[in-house]
Amino acid sequence: MLIVMDHRATPEEIERVVETIGEMGYGAQPIPGRQRTAVGLVGNDGRVESARLEGLPGVREVIRVSKPYKQVSREWRDEDTLVDVGNGTVLGGREVVLMAGPCAVEGRDQILQIAAQVRDAGASVLRGGAFKPRTSPYSFQGLGEKGLELLALAREETGLAVVTEAVDSESVALVAEYADIVQIGARNMQNYPLLKRAGRAGKPVLLKRGMSATINELLLAAEYLLSAGNPNVILCERGVRSFDTQTRNLLDLTAVPLVKSLTHLPIVADPSHGTGVRTKVTPMARAAVAAGADGLVVEVHPDPPTALSDGAQSLYPEQFAELVAQCGPIAEAIGRSLASAVQRTT
Ligand code: PEP
Ligand code: MN
Numbered sequence: 057m058l059i060v061m062d063h064r065a066t067p068e069e070i071e072r073v074v075e076t077i078g079e080m081g082y083g084a085q086p087i088p089g090r091q092r093t094a095v096g097l098v099g100n101d102g103r104v105e106s107a108r109l110e111g112l113p114g115v116r117e118v119i120r121v122s123k124p125y126k127q128v129s130r131e132w133r134d135e136d137t138l139v140d141v142g143n144g145t146v147l148g149g150r151e152v153v154l155m156a157g158p159c160a161v162e163g164r165d166q167i168l169q170i171a172a173q174v175r176d177a178g179a180s181v182l183r184g185g186a187f188k189p190r191t192s193p194y195s196f197q198g199l200g201e202k203g204l205e206l207l208a209l210a211r212e213e214t215g216l217a218v219v220t221e222a223v224d225s226e227s228v229a230l231v232a233e234y235a236d237i238v239q240i241g242a243r244n245m246q247n248y249p250l251l252k253r254a255g256r257a258g259k260p261v262l263l264k265r266g267m268s269a270t271i272n273e274l275l276l277a278a279e280y281l282l283s284a285g286n287p288n289v290i291l292c293e294r295g296v297r298s299f300d301t302q303t304r305n306l307l308d309l310t311a312v313p314l315v316k317s318l319t320h321l322p323i324v325a326d327p328s329h330g331t332g333v334r335t336k337v338t339p340m341a342r343a344a345v346a347a348g349a350d351g352l353v354v355e356v357h358p359d360p361p362t363a364l365s366d367g368a369q370s371l372y373p374e375q376f377a378e379l380v381a382q383c384g385p386i387a388e389a390i391g392r393s394l395a396s397a398v399q400r401t402t
Contacts, residue, residue, distance in 0.1 A: 076109060076112060102126045128289075137289075143217040147351055152350060155181035167210050170373065175216050181217045220235045235259060240261060245263065255281040260290060268297050290323070293330070327340035328353065332369045356372075
């Protein structure tokens with residue numbers, strides 16, 4: 057961290073900055089310049105309270121040199137983290153993993169049917185919410201524990217791993233009991249008690265980017281999970297709010313290569329929530345694979361017009377099969393391949 061002094065700062069003001077840094081337990085290194093002096097803070101452990109320095113007389117600005125997050129950074133760990141989700145599927149390696157299924161678990165027949173369909177099309181992970189964070193309290197809230205039981209049944213029948221959302225700290229343990237991956241949704245990305253609890257859940261976590269979250273905020277949210285003891289974190293770009301109303305969100309695919317340069321954690325893309333529009337899902341899935349995403353999260357429903365949530369962005373099963381067929385050659389073109397649950401289970 058660099059504390060840049062105003063050009064009119066007095067030697068006493070510079071000395072006060074040096075002393076304050078010392079009181080905070082760090083080293084101070086004044087760097088006199090022709091125009092102004094800067095003071096380097098040495099030994100930054102990521103916990104420096106910069107506001108204390110910003111408020112001192114004569115301080116012009118405080119510049120962060122090192123990253124505010126630690127364990128998620130490439131400096132902390134250079135090799136890519138591989139997240140094993142339990143059915144032989146690994147995220148973060150050469151294979152691009154397909155996670156697919158309905159927005160919400162709606163019933164036994166629905167989830168068993170769609171699980172078999174997405175598995176046959178090439179998915180390795182079944183998605184489906186049992187606890188749904190809905191914008192309106194009057195919308196379908198999910199089947200709760202019954203939904204988790206149905207997901208477990210679908211896993212048994214198909215060999216797919218299961219990812220499903222925990223919406224509050226109280227339900228994390230229950231969700232972790234049934235799921236192979238605990239999803240933290242966009243609305244909860246900065247729910248710090250939930251992150252701390254999910255960090256102790258003993259299962260990999262799929263952390264979705266908040267709808268107005270910066271990359272720094274996403275990585276700091278992931279830092280909560282790692283610092284609570286969970287190294288198995290998968291990040292997810294699911295679109296951010298923008299000014300255009302033609303799509304539900306703006307799928308920020310620059311986040312994929314950007315995040316991969318900053319962190320060793322895998323990142324997947326969700327073109328369903330990222331666009332909100334069925335016809336735009338496959339093109340953006342192709343683009344996400346081309347951008348280097350380690351996987352895709354795609355909403356697929358056996359009969360989208362009757363879906364209890366997110367029907368407009370859910371693919372028909374045959375559209376998902378086509379998406380997979382189109383993404384395969386794109387993965388190959390960048391030296392990767394699509395993971396296939398079917399090959400493993402047969
Ligand atoms: C979901 O995956 O169904 C979901 C609610 O996603 P998000 O948190 O990204 O809105
Ligand atoms: Mn959804």
